[in-house]
Amino acid sequence: DGGITQSPKYLFRKEGQNVTLSCEQNLNHDAMYWYRQDPGQGLRLIYYSQIVNDFQKGDIAEGYSVSREKKESFPLTVTSAQKNPTAFYLCASSMGLAGGMETQYFGPGTRLLVL
């Protein structure tokens, strides 16, 4: 089955801890994205990558980091610098290098909670 997988489904973070959210796709898509969703708000773009070994900051990149070492994988690290990390995190991918101009396909999401 082709698609996007995210793990874990739920993640708990302690104060001062870095945590990493996994995103994998087998759709052979070049572009991948990370969004944050808070209640009553639309999705906000954290980071995006249009090609391996390259990525750009989105609208709310502070306190987050990413890597894109493989086409299939785009992990997101929530660092201790992110003071309000509780949210639903969604990963997405799309075909082209035009980033955002084609349909984006979304993973099932990871809910991050702070202990």
Added chain:
Amino acid sequence: KQEVTQIPAALSVPEGENLVLNCSFTDSAIYNLQWFRQDPGKGLTSLLLIQSSQREQTSGRLNASLDKSSGRSTLYIAASQPGDSATYLCAVTWGKLQFGAGTQVVVTP
């Protein structure tokens, strides 16, 4: 500032009634507009994508229109069913996707 607005935030209709969901955007120089469905605690599913040059798209009971000059899109769902209950998000591409906050729909049997 490029913004996407969806009003109302929530909507409840009886089964069988047609659903009309609204999306407005501030800058008409868009590449495309997409409608997504999100079930509680789940990811997003793309419903329809309207390119900038198009006026509408249809898929089954769903029809989406686009009027760039007025900065509006409308999603119509005909003969609503309880299974249509979900949050519907509108997203506009101005280089990157910009999402509205969504309209939460409940279809009552």
